[in-house]
Amino acid sequence: xxxFAALFKTLDETTKTSLKVQALAHYFETANxxxxxxxxxxxxxxxxxxxxxxxxxxxxxxxxxxLELWLFEECYPIVGDLAETISLILPDxxxxxxxxxxxxxxxxxxxxxxxxxLKRAFVIDAWDHLNGTxxxxxxxxxxxGFRVGVSQKLMTRALAQATGQDxxxxxxxxxxxxxxxxxxxxxxIEADDPEAALSRPYPFYLAHAVDGAPDQLGPxxxxxxxxxxxxxxxxxxxxxxxxxxxxxxxxxxxxxFPEFAALLDFLPSGVVLDGEILGWKDEKPLPFAALQxxxxxxxxxxxxxxxxxxxxxxxxxxxxxxxxxRESAFxxxxxxxxxxxxxxxxxxxxxxSPSIEANTWEQLxxxxxxxxxxxxxxxxxxxxxxxxxAGRKKGDWWKWKLDPLTIDAVMIYAQSGHGRRANLFxxxxxxxxxxNDLVPFTKAYSGLSDAEFRQITxxxxxxxxxxxxxVRQVPAEHVFEIAFEGIQRSTRHxxxxxxxxxxxxxxxxxxxxxxxxTLDDLNEMLVIYG
Amino acid sequence: xxxxxxITFTDRGIYCPRADVYVDPWKPVARALxxxxxxxxxxxxxxxxMCTASAAPIMLHRLGEITLQTVQYGDVICxxxxxxxxxxxxxxxxxAQIRLAHKGEVxxxxxxxxxxxxxISEPFEPIRCTHFITECTFGLPIFKWQPQAVIAAEINTxxxxxxxxxxxxxxxxxxxxxxxxxxxxxDVSIGRVLTHGAIEVSNGILRKxxxxxxxxxxxxxxxxxxxxxxxxxxxPPAALGSKWARSFGASSSxxxxxxxxxxxxxxxxxxxxxxxxxxxxxxxGLCDAIKLTGAExxxxxxxxxxxxxxxxxxxxxNAAIVETDFQGEAAQSEESEAI
Numbered sequence: 001x002x003x004f005a006a007l008f009k010t011l012d013e014t015t016k017t018s019l020k021v022q023a024l025a026h027y028f029e030t031a032n033x034x035x036x037x038x039x040x041x042x043x044x045x046x047x048x049x050x051x052x053x054x055x056x057x058x059x060x061x062x063x064x065x066x067l068e069l070w071l072f073e074e075c076y077p078i079v080g081d082l083a084e085t086i087s088l089i090l091p092d093x094x095x096x097x098x099x100x101x102x103x104x105x106x107x108x109x110x111x112x113x114x115x116x117x118l119k120r121a122f123v124i125d126a127w128d129h130l131n132g133t134x135x136x137x138x139x140x141x142x143x144x145g146f147r148v149g150v151s152q153k154l155m156t157r158a159l160a161q162a163t164g165q166d167x168x169x170x171x172x173x174x175x176x177x178x179x180x181x182x183x184x185x186x187x188x189i190e191a192d193d194p195e196a197a198l199s200r201p202y203p204f205y206l207a208h209a210v211d212g213a214p215d216q217l218g219p220x221x222x223x224x225x226x227x228x229x230x231x232x233x234x235x236x237x238x239x240x241x242x243x244x245x246x247x248x249x250x251x252x253x254x255x256x257f258p259e260f261a262a263l264l265d266f267l268p269s270g271v272v273l274d275g276e277i278l279g280w281k282d283e284k285p286l287p288f289a290a291l292q293x294x295x296x297x298x299x300x301x302x303x304x305x306x307x308x309x310x311x312x313x314x315x316x317x318x319x320x321x322x323x324x325x326r327e328s329a330f331x332x333x334x335x336x337x338x339x340x341x342x343x344x345x346x347x348x349x350x351x352x353s354p355s356i357e358a359n360t361w362e363q364l365x366x367x368x369x370x371x372x373x374x375x376x377x378x379x380x381x382x383x384x385x386x387x388x389x390a391g392r393k394k395g396d397w398w399k400w401k402l403d404p405l406t407i408d409a410v411m412i413y414a415q416s417g418h419g420r421r422a423n424l425f426x427x428x429x430x431x432x433x434x435x436n437d438l439v440p441f442t443k444a445y446s447g448l449s450d451a452e453f454r455q456i457t458x459x460x461x462x463x464x465x466x467x468x469x470x471v472r473q474v475p476a477e478h479v480f481e482i483a484f485e486g487i488q489r490s491t492r493h494x495x496x497x498x499x500x501x502x503x504x505x506x507x508x509x510x511x512x513x514x515x516x517x518t519l520d521d522l523n524e525m526l527v528i529y530g
Numbered sequence: 531x532x533x534x535x536x537i538t539f540t541d542r543g544i545y546c547p548r549a550d551v552y553v554d555p556w557k558p559v560a561r562a563l564x565x566x567x568x569x570x571x572x573x574x575x576x577x578x579x580m581c582t583a584s585a586a587p588i589m590l591h592r593l594g595e596i597t598l599q600t601v602q603y604g605d606v607i608c609x610x611x612x613x614x615x616x617x618x619x620x621x622x623x624x625x626a627q628i629r630l631a632h633k634g635e636v637x638x639x640x641x642x643x644x645x646x647x648x649x650i651s652e653p654f655e656p657i658r659c660t661h662f663i664t665e666c667t668f669g670l671p672i673f674k675w676q677p678q679a680v681i682a683a684e685i686n687t688x689x690x691x692x693x694x695x696x697x698x699x700x701x702x703x704x705x706x707x708x709x710x711x712x713x714x715x716x717d718v719s720i721g722r723v724l725t726h727g728a729i730e731v732s733n734g735i736l737r738k739x740x741x742x743x744x745x746x747x748x749x750x751x752x753x754x755x756x757x758x759x760x761x762x763x764x765x766p767p768a769a770l771g772s773k774w775a776r777s778f779g780a781s782s783s784x785x786x787x788x789x790x791x792x793x794x795x796x797x798x799x800x801x802x803x804x805x806x807x808x809x810x811x812x813x814x815g816l817c818d819a820i821k822l823t824g825a826e827x828x829x830x831x832x833x834x835x836x837x838x839x840x841x842x843x844x845x846x847x848n849a850a851i852v853e854t855d856f857q858g859e860a861a862q863s864e865e866s867e868a869i
Contacts, residue, residue, distance in 0.1 A: 012793070013802060067671055068844065074837045075672045080794050088672040088791065423789065462855065467836055 003031055004039065004101045005133045011148045020150060024158030033185035034102040040188075041180050043155045047144040048105060048179075051112035052119050054082055054143060060120055061086040064127065077470060078416070078423075083139030087132060095131035105180075108141060152251065163189060168200045171252075198239045201246040202272060202318050202326065203390035207380065207397035214381060214400055215361045224330060224384050225356040225364055227376035228399050229313055230288045231278035232295065236260055236312055238271045239322070245277075255299060257310055259349045266348040267340065270322035274388075275314035275353060283346075285313075285375040287486075288500070314341060315353040315380075318388060326388035330396075333388070371402050372486070372529055378402045404483035405525060406505060410476045410516045412438055414460045417445065424453050425460040425472070428504075430482060432495070434519040438476055441495035441522060447483070447504035456507075479511040480504045487522070487530050495519060497526055536612070536635045537661065539829075539852050544639055544663065546630050549612040551580075553628055553639045556855035563614065565641025566625035567592060567706065570857045580607075582616050584652065585624025587735045588706060603652065619643040620654030621809050622707035623736055629657055637661040638823060642856075644808065645815040646678060648711050650741055656822035663829040664820060665856065667810045668788050669838035675788070675812040681805055682715035688784065688803055690720050693760035698781040702767040702801075706732045707809050709764050710743055712786055718744045722758055725749065726765040726774070755779070770801070788812070820847070832856040 010023040028036055041047070062072040067089065079085040104126075111119055126138055140146060156174060160167040173188060210217075217223060233248040243264055245254045254260070257277065279286030279294070290308045294300065317337040318326055325333050334355075341352045356379065358364035368379050378401035386396035409430035417426035427445040431438035448456070456478070466473040483505040490498035508515075538545050543555030552559045558575035565571050565581075567588035572581075574593055581589055583600040590598065601607060603626065607614045611633075616626035621642040628639045638659040647653040685701070692699045703709040709729040716723060723746045725733065730748040737743055749755065749763070755778040769775055770783055788808030789795045796804040811819060820828055820842070828849045830839050835851040842849035 012797070065671060068841075071671060071837070071841055075670050078670065078834075079672055079792060084793055085672060088674070423795070462853070464853075 001101050001104055001130075001134050001137065002098060003027065004035065005131075005137055007039075008137060008148060009133055011150055015149070017154065020154060021158045021161065024150070024155060025161040028159055028162035032100065032102075034180070035100055037180045037183070037185045037188065038101050038105055040155065040159070040174065042141075042146050043150055044152045044174055046179055047141070047146075048109050049112060050142065050144060051108045052123065052142055056116070056119070057082070057086060057123070057139070057142065060123060061089060061127075064124060065089040065091060074470075080417075083136055083143050086127075086139050087136040090127050090135065093128050093130060093132075093135060095129075095134075097126070097129040097134075102180075104138060104141060109181075151249070153249070159189070165189070198242065199237060199244040199252070201235045201237060201244070202274075202324075202388070204233065204235065204248050204274070205389045205397060206248075206392040207399045208392065208394050210381070210398045210400040213361070214364075214398065217381065217398070220358060220361055220364065222384055224334065224382045225358060225367070226315060226353050226380050226382070227356065227371065227374055228378045228380045228401060229276040229278055229285065229353070230375065230377045231276040231285070231291055231313070234275060234277040234312060235318070236263065236273045236275070237319075238263060238267055238269055241269060256294065256297060258300060259305070259310060260312065262347075262349055263312075266344055266350070268321070270319060271340070272317070272319035273312060273314045273337075273350075274316035274318055275312045275350075277310050278313050279308045280311040280349075280351075281309065287375070287488075309349070311349045311351055313351055313353040316388065328387070329385045330382050330388070331384040368400060368402065377485070404485055404505070405487065405529060406481050406483050407432065407517045407521060407525070408479055408508060408511060408515065409441070409482050410438060410513045411474065411478045411480060412440060412476055413471050413473055414456070415471045423457075425457045426453050428480075429471075430480065431476070432517050432519050432522055433514075439495050439519050441493065441497060441519075442482060442484075442499050442502045444480075444482060444502045444504050448507060452507055476513045479508040479513060479516050481506050481508055487525050489526060489530055495522065497522055497530075536630060536632050537637045537639075537663075543854070544852075546612060546637075548632060549609040549614065549630065551609065551614070552576075554641065554856070563628050564589065565619065565628060565639065566622055568622070568642070570855065571641060582624045582626050584739060585626065587739050588624065588732070591731070591735055617657050618652035618655050620645065620647065620651050623651050623710075623739075623741055625651060627655075627657055629659065631659075635660055637663070638825070639663045640665065640819070642667075642810055643819065644811045645819060646675070648678060648714075648809070650710055650714055650736075650743075651707075651809075654819070656819060659823050659825045661827040661829070662820060662823045662825040663831060663852065664816065665810065666816055666830045666833035666835060666838040668808065668812050669816055669830070669834045669841075671813045673788060673791055673812045674814060675806060675808060678715065678807070681807045682717075685712065685715060685784075685786075685805055686717040686720060688782075689716070689762050692782045693721055696759060696780060698755075698759060698761055698763060698778045700763040700765055700770065700775060700778065700781050700783045701805070702765055702770040702783065702785045703729075705729045705766050708786055708807070709733075709766075710736060710741070711807070711809070713743050713746065713764060716744060716762060720762070722747060722761040724753075724755075724758055724761050724763045726763070726769055728766045728769075729764050749774075 007023055007027045011020050014020060058072055062069045076082060076085045111122055127135055130138055156171050157167055160170050178188060235246045237244040243260060245257050245260055247253050279291040293304060294308055314337060317333045320336055338352060356367050358367060371378050381398040381400055383396040409432055411428045412431045413429035414425040415427040417424055429440050429443050431440045460472055460474055463474050464472045482502055484499040484502040486500035488498050536546060542552060542557040542559055544553040551561045551563050553563045554565055554571040555562050556573055560577040562576040563580050567585050572589055579596050579598045581600060583602055586598060586600045601616055603616055603618055605615060613631040615629045617629060619625040619627045619641055621644055625641060630637045636659040638657045640663060642665055643654055645654050689699045701712055703712050705728040723744060725746045725748050727748060733743055733746060763778060782802045784803035784805055785799055785801050786805040786807050788810060790804030790806045826848055828842050828847045829852045831852050831854045839849040839851050
């Protein structure tokens with residue numbers, strides 16, 4: 001595992017993409033095929049089934065370190081990573097084992113069926129004989145999730161560099177349900193694959209946010225407006241009698257959204273659609289929270305499929321009859337899209353994202369103000385004459401989002417952050433007034449500058465009223481403007497509301513606690529926007 | 531009737547009413563005993579100061595015109611029946627633990643300390659006492675330091691590798707203490723060592739009091755940084771990533787701190803290298819130091835106080851948390867500098 005550990009260290013110690021790709025490419029040029037395959041698997045989220053529960057790992061680690069379990073548990077949130085916490089508290093080890101990555105993974109897979117005492121002996125033996133980094137990686141192999149700032153895309157680029165293959169072809173080869181036990185490096189990466197060309201997506205065109213008012217964009221007649229949906233940007237490819245669903249991150253999501261297979265029954269082959277994947281029921285979008293359940297699942301149980309069906313809200317047509325349309329004007333593509341989707345039955349999991357008609361920018365602004373009622377985040381503006389560009393290019397596509405909702409709240413508890421923010425107080429609980437009482441209603445942990453976090457951290461240290469484990473109660477002194485995207489009734493919260501994406505917009509040092517908003521204000525927002 | 535304790539904790543700082551002295555007070559008082567010259571322990575505005583002779587030059591440089599009495603380590607000064615003495619804390623040059631004793635009640639206020647002999651600071655000496663006040667900046671079992679020689683080898687290997695790649699190496703370290711410690715660890719046969727002005731001030735003061743440090747070149751407007759490709763540059767943490775730092779051209783930067791033990795903190799700084807080295811005691815250092823005092827009553831100040839105190843209670847000590855204004859080793863790069 002020493003070469004894998006060296007790769008990990010290099011990836012972990014740099015923020016430069018070029019150096020990461022270089023290190024990965026070097027590894028793919030030098031490692032053995034089995035280890036390469038496992039590395040690809042790990043960096044694309046294919047870790048083996050967990051052989052040992054984290055509860056057992058924690059207990060054994062505390063025992064080996066001669067510590068009480070509570071002390072281990074206190075360390076964990078400060079480190080922010082279980083595998084790292086374990087490797088930090090264990091006594092020093094010898095650096096004597098030199099086995100391949102594949103050896104360790106196969107051993108762990110074999111271990112999953114063994115009794116607990118055998119697992120324990122194996123794990124402790126490995127802890128005793130692996131050096132610091134390898135011990136951490138060994139724990140990571142058990143607990144899963146390699147977050148080293150290497151996306152699948154970055155890894156694919158490095159693999160393309162090392163093998164001389166086309167990046168998009170490789171991206172496709174890496175998709176699907178393979179595991180290192182069901183394939184080989186040769187089969188997965190090197191063998192001929194005529195299917196690759198079929199699945200290849202077009203690079204997405206991404207919009208910039210409108211800076212201020214949109215009237216500087218010129219006459220409104222040059223522009224097409226539509227709702228900006230709160231879903232997953234997706235590209236659906238229908239070619240050669242089969243279909244592919246790509247996310248904006250160019251991740252193949254075909255298996256996560258099986259309902260789109262039905263599109264083959266309604267649309268001809270040689271079609272590529274750009275649009276928003278949305279949870280959809282009773283002819284309207286479901287809240288993003290519902291869709292979120294679908295995103296995290298690689299395979300979808302039948303109940304979830306029934307409760308949260310999805311559709312594609314289509315807004316662009318990139319290919320028709322196998323022909324690339326991206327050079328033609330948006331208005332032309334839009335007309336072709338409308339024609340294509342016209343007269344499809346309701347059972348087809350696709351809708352045309354409606355246009356919004358307005359003769360003046362003022363009129364359009366009135367529409368935008370209603371976005372929340374439509375379950376939309378705001379408006380999209382697209383220049384009628386524009387081609388479909390690649391990447392985030394300024395000029396032809398703009399998002400004109402709604403301003404967030406805001407409320408002034410008092411900070412009443414603070415907790416230190418995890419991982420990168422382990423020694424700063426960054427996680428706060430906020431309250432609003434209900435008569436003379438403060439009612440907590442949300443937590444937030446982003447939106448302030450590092451300097452502000454440090455200033456508040458120093459204040460929290462010196463003004464702690466009470467400690468509840470890692471949480472500190474502080475005097476109700478500091479007021480923050482909390483921004484959020486939506487508000488819903490909640491029975492799980494004391495305040496009766498739950499916010500979507502709350503964050504700190506600014507620290508209102510000009511206000512004192514009694515200037516904060518009230519629970520009545522929140523309830524009023526709930527009536528209007530909930 | 532039990533008599534009043536020898537030491538009390540006030541909003542001005544740790545106080546001995548019988549001798550009418552404060553230890554490292556954070557608000558102005560008449561008489562202050564100072565453990566060491568870092569800014570959170572030695573503050574301006576007191577009437578009368580007392581510190582060790584080797585801490586004095588830094589104190590005078592930082593605080594200017596003050597009334598200062600110096601003592602040698604181990605000397606006993608008696609004030610109203612309280613025996614007061616200073617003992618090496620191993621934190622920085624001149625740093626002390628302060629012992630106050632009266633009729634068998636013995637308190638040791640350790641200030642900041644570390645157990646390992648760094649070769650520059652007067653090495654830590656355990657002092658027997660009944661009441662021990664300890665910091666616990668790194669009071670968690672995840673904090674364990676490697677011997678200094680191991681870190682020295684890491685730094686020198688990194689320096690040589692950067693040099694071979696045509697890069698300058700730059701390490702961020704506190705101006706007083708850490709910077710000189712790193713300097714003394716460098717293998718100067720590799721190349722030249724350049725220093726930021728803030729660090730060179732401390733170097734000058736320490737050299738004058740016969741602390742041996744390798745030769746350094748201060749970076750002044752007359753010095754062309756590009757003429758020293760492959761050199762080692764020592765800078766205060768705040769200077770990393772600044773315009774000043776960029777003037778050295780191709781460079782690799784590192785930071786030396788106990789916090790570098792945590793991957794998350796290391797990554798937040800977006801530096802090329804983190805060196806795990808601290809002038810504070812690690813977990814084992816703290817536990818050993820406490821044991822060696824023989825004290826039953828332990829007061830923990832800055833750091834992971836609640837967790838550390840609970841641990842101490844669990845193994846049979848009377849442990850209490852004392853809130854102070856001391857900061858320990860800040861994890862941020864923009865912390866106020868001692869000089």
